[in-house]
Amino acid sequence: MSLFRNAQFEISIAKPSGLPPPNGPEIAFAGRSNAGKSSAINTLANHVRLAFVSKTPGRTQLINFFRLQNGAVLVDLPGYGYAEVPEAIRRQWQHLLEDYLTRRPNLIGLVLIMDSRHPLKDRDRTMIGWFAPSGRPIHVLLTKSDKLTRSEAAATLAAVRKELAPLGEQVTVQLFSSLKKTGVEEVEQVVGSWLAAAPSASSA
Numbered sequence: 001m002s003l004f005r006n007a008q009f010e011i012s013i014a015k016p017s018g019l020p021p022p023n024g025p026e027i028a029f030a031g032r033s034n035a036g037k038s039s040a041i042n043t044l045a046n047h048v049r050l051a052f053v054s055k056t057p058g059r060t061q062l063i064n065f066f067r068l069q070n071g072a073v074l075v076d077l078p079g080y081g082y083a084e085v086p087e088a089i090r091r092q093w094q095h096l097l098e099d100y101l102t103r104r105p106n107l108i109g110l111v112l113i114m115d116s117r118h119p120l121k122d123r124d125r126t127m128i129g130w131f132a133p134s135g136r137p138i139h140v141l142l143t144k145s146d147k148l149t150r151s152e153a154a155a156t157l158a159a160v161r162k163e164l165a166p167l168g169e170q171v172t173v174q175l176f177s178s179l180k181k182t183g184v185e186e187v188e189q190v191v192g193s194w195l196a197a198a199p200s201a202s203s204a
Helices: 037-045 087-103 122-134 150-170 184-197
Strands: 008-013 026-031 063-067 073-076 107-115 138-143 171-175
Touching (some): 026 037, 026 087, 026 184, 037 073, 037 138, 087 107, 087 122, 107 122, 107 184, 122 138, 122 150, 138 184, 150 171, 171 184
Parallel strands (some): 026 107, 107 138, 138 171
């Protein structure tokens, strides 16, 4: 069975003090507000509306927790970088994201979602900067790859890998398309390897 299929919603929180007690290894999904994060999560989970897809980027203002069948947790972080969000809310999101990414003890890896047409924006680099010092793995999904020609997609993949090469094996990069449902197996293999190396759900 798919790693992410049959995920069940558990809780949404709006501030660090609302985080549930650590219970099982957590995999965070983060990305710019218009990068296709919710669509990617829904595609991986084979669920039309597990994660809310809005036509207005920046609507997801909470951290949402989804329990997987194996006891691990998929954590959907608020989208970041949308210009029309009020500054006060942006600061709140930034605090929430940074606190979670730098302090959550059972967070085992970050899936960072970028639009393949506009990868490695400043906020993407900020997220990597927060998380990379932990030494935990980062997997970059270059979404909407169906919008690129094959040669454009290959060039983008190579360019992103080259820029992130100084982080070595800590970072992996792949192409992904929610529309075409391509790249799903690769994500599952990568995250599955993280889970295989993580403490069990009962000891996390």
